[in-house]
Amino acid sequence: MFDAFIQGLFVVLQWKAFLMMLLGIFLGFWVGLLPGLGGSTTLALMLPFIYKMTPEEAFAFLLGMHSVVSTTGDITSVLFGVPGEGTTAATIVDGHAMAKKGEAGRALGAALMSSLVGAVIGALALALSIPVVRPLVLTFGAPELFMLAVVGIAFISSLSGQGGRSLLRGVLAGLLGLLFAMVGEDPQAGVQRFTLGQLYLWGGLDLVPVLVGLFAIPEIVDLAVRGTSIASDLPKGDLGKGVWEGIKDTFRHFWLTVRCSLLGTFIGIMPGLGGGVAQWIAYGHAVQGARSDEERKGFGKGDVRGVLGPGAANNSKEGGALIPTIAFGVPGSSAMAILLGAFFLQGIMPGPDMLNKYVTLTFSMVWTLVIANIITVAASLLFLAQLARLTLVRGSILIPFILFLAFIGSYTSNNHLGDLLVFLFFGGLGYLMVVCGWPRSPLVLGFVLGKIAENNFYISTIRYGSAWLLRPVVLVLVILTVAVIVYPLLPFRRTSAPAGRA
Amino acid sequence: MRAGEVRFLLALAAALIAGYALYASLHWPFRTALFPRVIAIPLLTLAIIEVGLTLFGSEKNREGHAIDFELTTDVDPVIARKRTLGIFSWTLGFLALILLLGFPLAVPAFVFLYLKLAGNEGWTLTLLLTALSWLFMGRALRPPPPPSLSPRLAFCAVRLRLSADSSSRHRPIDLGRKAFSPRKDHLDREPYAC
């Protein structure tokens, strides 16, 4: 196995595969940057072209493209407050807040570096877990997935803010999110729920228009009201230096970055949890790291840890998502489903074979993930400072472009007017929530996890009756849920600790 | 509208949404209704509590600090309100432009209008950025299909259904004309292209 590990590296470094990877990176760079050019859509469009390539080249290209998307998506999120990808929305909360404080360079540096760390850890997890991944994935059935969703929902308490009133509003937001998740056709009886007679809503609300509306519109309104550039204060020092600061932050909070990477990888491994979940749970975990009330209040207003967590998680989950795809032929995300198509195109049947016959190919994919991200981060660093200067441009010039990005980003979800209406509805809602002090992250968490919780709950009960409640992993997760809910509320944490590093 | 009133309205809206959810679930089979009800009942309860608190509880501005950004307070509230209404109007206007012109034209049009009218930018910059956005729409992005417009749909549906039975528009004699003239001329006289 070790020589396959090394062999994999050489496969990627062959000039043709390497060239393909660079091409993929170039494409993926723009796909991630521009909202509306979804990573999955573009992957699907590229499939016909890889028909003529060898497997190594094909995967270098596809993975090069795909693994980069989460990295550059963070850039758009930080700079403009519009999610470059559905999976990079959480970076907006603190990342864009930092940009508004004039710390765009620092936020970008942190986002990119944590993305790199996340990608490496995700790739490492992929490589290491190859021998053991099958039993791991097979242990997590519907009951465990349900409990995982519950744990995720429990993070609402961490994301709500201090004080009873904040908790109330956080729970309200979370419940609203859960309710919005119920829109669509119910898989139990085929009943249309809350679809208001609209065909468009049969499939439920799409994540991207909801996220773009919820986050982009309030930022745009704020920008218009302020009448200044995004970075309304004068920049704290040269933006270029800020980038180094952000990179150093990643290592200052190294264990947080690692933990969030592991979280992301783990969530990526679980098929059915979807890509949107990892970043929010990582964000929730980062918030838990706040040691005092003042620190907690700093989140949402530009705490670099709020960038590190999601930045790492949305990259590490890619490595995680590859695992079920390769080991079982079951895609861990929609992008993976398309990658699976690529496997078939090349005549390869993912499954146990990937760990025996094609193990070199598997390792070459691991290396692609790592190298593609290194190249992207290195390339981005070159002109990160320039990109950060966009935050100094007059708001009135940027607004039409940000709005345009937001509109297009939502529309390409379904190419339907409904996308735009959903975008505007959640835009209005997001704005109201910000005005009234209702936190938005719990809403997103509820929205993303609602269906997963419901579907797995029913699978568990129909299949196992009530016996599933006593499964060992389930019990562990129940305890974890309680811990997650209670942790931020514990009294001894309220004593003001020495002002934590922010 | 003061912050207190907005808070009241949002909480009320949440309560109404929960109420609607419960109402809609009345006739659903058990499994279909379970989760929505389990969610909507606490939502309704807590929303009512929040409604009560907004009316009777006192809350200094920004007391309940959410882990989220807060809108800027540096700007004079009157100006802030004007600008807020302004940007919302522009956003809705953009939507109207998209519906009327389709994305490829609406984007440069919006860029132009906004930069000129709201931004008061100079002509050079405005025209340059408009041109850039027009190129971008045409080249970089394959123009997305236009969103369907309901009156148009209704109009075309009726019209096509009427003509589909007779298939009158495409009798053989038309072929003679087609060789000489573009086919679409008779369609231009109609309010909607079907």
Added chain:
Amino acid sequence: MIRFKLAVFSLLFLLSPVFSQAAEFSGKTLTIVVGYKPGGGYDRYARLLGKHLPRYIPGNPTIVIQNMPGANSIISANHLYSVAKPDGLTIGTFNNALVVAQLIKVEGVRYDIAKFSWIGSVASDAVILALRSDLPYRTAEDLRRAKEIIIGTTGPGSSTHDFPSLLKEFAGINLKLVPGYSSSSDIMLAIERKEVDGRAGSYDSIIPFIDRGLVRPVLRNRLSVPGIEKLPVDEELATTPKGKAVMAINAAPTAIYRPYVAPPGTPADTMKVLRDAFAKVTMDRELLAEAKKTKMGIDYTPAEQVLKVIHEVLNQPPEITKELSKYIKFGD
């Protein structure tokens, strides 16, 4: 003079199909509307066709794919029926089961599938029931005697659910349906986990797992494709003639698995061009090679046959339709 004009006119009239054919498509863009998002089966077929079709259409138009997902392709069907122009520059593909949706009067259906200008179908597919290989069931009798077989589904309205649902009702097999899986491949994982025993669905999508040895096909619907001819057919296991008829209607659309239509009222000569193009492209060597590599079956059914299938489904007696709508819902 008049005779001369008449002569010219009739000459041009006779030749105009030639002019109009080339004039219709050269320099133009032909749009294929797909009722699903990119990456799915319908989309892949459309892109494959889009790559090879221009050669077979005089005038060599550019072909563009437009994805219009929503409501299990009902939105795209409605669009193709009422909004798209019948000038031959827009064609589309949608779920083959939409004929059933029309039959059971699903709300939101605003098309009449028989009135489309049909091109044909480029593939047919069998629906099978596959069970985990280590289970002892091999024959239909085994299945009947089994106490309970657990089948994972994605929810009503998909073949993963409807096929076993009808088997349970009408063939007396003790299937327990567990709906809620987010995709059919998640069900495969559940099979490996022994959470469920098997799954139903399109043969093409299950083949990789049969080859891997994870599952074994046990039953099929009336369509037979190489490899599963010998399997028992669901209709033969039906215990009542009503059940048999219901299963038959459910199975009928799979013969036109990848349907292609033009909007109603597209002129006959344009339709001829399109139909010829499709008939020829589905025999094109390059396309077939590419399709084989990606495991996409190609099997052209011309428009007349498609319409026969459609009329067979739509002309069901009302009791059968009522029975069908009890078990078949239309989903996303």
